[in-house]
Amino acid sequence: MAPRIDFQTDPSQLRHWRVEYAGEVATLYMEVDEQGGLFDGYELKLNSYDLSVDIELADVVQRMRFEHPQVRAVVLRSGKQRVFCAGANIRMLGGASHAHKVNFCKFTNETRNTLEAAAAESGQHYICAVQGACAGGGYELALACEHIILTDDGSSSVALPEVPLLAVLPGTGGLTRITDKRKVRRDLADVFCCIEEGVKGRRAVDWRLVDELAPNARFDEIVSQRAREFAARSKRTEDPRGIQLTPLARSIADDGSLSYSCVTVAIERDAGVVNLSIAGPREEPPACVEALTAEAADNWLLRCARELDDAILHLRFNEPDAGVIVFRSSGDPELLVAHEKFFLANQAHWLAHEIVLYWKRVLKRIDLTSRSLVAFIEPGSCFAGTLAEIVFAADRSYMCEGEFEGDDRPPAAILLSDANFGHYPMSNNLTRLQTRFLGTPENIEQAKAKRDTRLEAAAAGALGLVTYVYDDIDMEDEMRVFLEERGSFSPDALTALEANLRFAGPETMETRIFGRLSAWQNWIFQRPNAVGEQGALKRYGSGQRGVFDKRRV
């Protein structure tokens, strides 16, 4: 078995990044430890990255929002001489499995999105200060920032050399962000993506590849000035003090099952099924925002989000055979909604706001997880408000009707709250209920009218909130049949089916990155011209160029 990849880290463990905090402005230095890669067989030269570098970046961005909310502008720059970042490490990619490549790209994409989300939602603006070569994934990192400053030193450049050099795509959002975020003219984008050495100087500004060019002698001064300007423009009005994201309470058993404070993950390895259970809150909601700040990382809603996020990432990378994730929950739905009400009533407070925004990201991470997702809604379950979103994120849901023999827990119910009607948009910018009811928008109004009412199976079924309703006699059989059937299908066909069915309706830059760009990249990652023995990705660094089958498909 491959070593377990751990997504938990903290500032004391950083090997690849260094952060300097100075009031409203933080400076984030990329300083990749060449020996600090996740696997053997490659060195992370030229500030190239592998998953270990991105795990740290995700942690830094997350802590910036919770631990350093006073920061209003983040300058992202290289801590090395003559190179900004050479992108994803090619030897790592060349040696990685198809599944690792795909999951790695997805996680890096999600992390790039958090940079944009930090600016849009929390007024933490990322500015990229480029000195030296900024190529491939390095430039894609820059593209995720709001403002790119390039030094005019005669050699520093931005580049997307994947096509000419490696026969793959700039797949970490690169192609989508140049056309749809930066709106580079498509023929210039074509030229740009074919120039190995990239574009520098005035041309980079003229082609809209960077926002400004700074004389090298005045580079630091101009970068500082821009950072102050962005900080001043931040819409944030408070000047908050952060909380600590303390280590998760997590234990991992020998059989691979995970246990957190309110999330447990048990794996039926033969069946390829993961049972993920979430326990609702037992404690009362915080009485006031001061109490919330005192609870900090112990607060149930924050704790549950962090645990769920970690569990999903763990499953994606460490449990590839588990094709189905079964979501269950337990607890007191009204108490959960009471917690939520506190948060929604206090959205003006930075921490209450950040926690809701974090749930939005965690739920998006679930939407984007390439496993069959199913919710089993059983007696005593707690699919209320925020947790009900998981039912709507699932590919299907099965709900128990009436009393179950020998079970004295309350009948299964769904409890909708205000949170289900706008606080958690998906990547397509619709709520999960809007996406679900594209064809029958009247169902949304009907569901809205039933907020704060326990909806047992008959009512939930009538409102279209669940896929199936079964009684005591049939439920277990139906669940078993579903799991067996799902396990008998091709995992690839299911991955593609789910990717197409989950995101109906409008498209956004995010859905385009995960839907279109990623699908094309995944295709390329299967093509002999890239990954065959003579393929360009495989041969990179060997001194031999790739040999291509010239036929177009």
Next chain:
Amino acid sequence: MAPRIDFQTDPSQLRHWRVEYAGEVATLYMEVDEQGGLFDGYELKLNSYDLSVDIELADVVQRMRFEHPQVRAVVLRSGKQRVFCAGANIRMLGGASHAHKVNFCKFTNETRNTLEAAAAESGQHYICAVQGACAGGGYELALACEHIILTDDGSSSVALPEVPLLAVLPGTGGLTRITDKRKVRRDLADVFCCIEEGVKGRRAVDWRLVDELAPNARFDEIVSQRAREFAARSKRTEDPRGIQLTPLARSIADDGSLSYSCVTVAIERDAGVVNLSIAGPREEPPACVEALTAEAADNWLLRCARELDDAILHLRFNEPDAGVIVFRSSGDPELLVAHEKFFLANQAHWLAHEIVLYWKRVLKRIDLTSRSLVAFIEPGSCFAGTLAEIVFAADRSYMCEGEFEGDDRPPAAILLSDANFGHYPMSNNLTRLQTRFLGTPENIEQAKAKRDTRLEAAAAGALGLVTYVYDDIDMEDEMRVFLEERGSFSPDALTALEANLRFAGPETMETRIFGRLSAWQNWIFQRPNAVGEQGALKRYGSGQRGVFDKRRV
């Protein structure tokens, strides 16, 4: 060399379809000749189809608009007992090359789109009357119709069994049309796509999979009534008589080069380059719509569209090694625009309207062609109005500046016309200039102000209409360098790069089908779980089920 696939056919040659015309209503019977497949090794049982069936369908739909414009409703039904259509022939798919599968799906998708376009643009409404099994590509054909009537005979059903049966996707628009056109609830769509035998009766209506259920005894009566209703609803006001789409004047040389009346295609096989040249009109435009009707298929604008369409399809299927298409033109730009002005002034006339709409489809076909497209704009060229769209469809354009030694033709110029500002939307529903200038919309207004003015290289370059401007000394070298460079890259990487860069901006059902769904299908078409020796697609019909690698990616 594989036998050449010919996209030209006519009513006298139909083997798979039969059409009955009765005034405003036509009935199109699918009656596939089992022995009439394009290749050996399979029989087209159960009204399953291969490319030969779709070539005929495309021809029927096209002729419906030009030869039978009085038709306002088309009933699509099976000419066979107990089966509507079993979809694409699986043995054909199992044996076809990756490139053939991908191009086959693209062409069938384009043909499905023409059914929808006929209703939206020309008031020819397609109604699907389903008796018997309607599965996979059969149901995808139904989905392209405006109204689906299913008989309630206790057995007839609609199905998308690709995932459970073949480990591939319903990739001919199926997944996109159920979520985005019919707006089927996503969990029900998931269930539907996992049921091999499909859904019948009332449930098919409840799940929005069909529009109505008809008692089998009254099926024909109800279908006829619906057809009359749709015909009555058609927005078409005229009652026109059609023209004949006479056979194309086409000759094919031994070296594979093609020659039509105004299009020529020469192939440099070693370099992988196609030189496609279009000669503008020599004759004056028609004096009046009666003259246009008399010219009929000889009219330059119609003739050129038909020839270009045929040439593009020929290149896609028969010349896979030709990775670059170089577009050139020659002629009198003002005369071409004079032709266009006649058409745009007479859009109220059905034939003038149909010809412009046909150009819209041909230009979309070019956009969707997986080859590098480049326009070389040389002295004496005729990139005006409609033909200028090809410059904007190209991935890059190279324009000659000034006098060329020994060349007494007029200097290269682009001539914009009204046609460039709204008549030819792309799949993303923007014009090519809107897509080009997403980041600088002011360029569109500047270009608009220069309509009907010859824009030589300096002016065209300043307006951002072309990628490169070179003089006499540099042009030839630069063109050569470009073609060599393009030929040195991975064809797969270029296909994916171009598919991502060509369609910035908003998404539509069409862009989702060609961008997202097709990319996922192409990925699946590479995966061992589908196409490996033990894959489900490969094994279909052998009595053995596919054996799957259970790991998710």
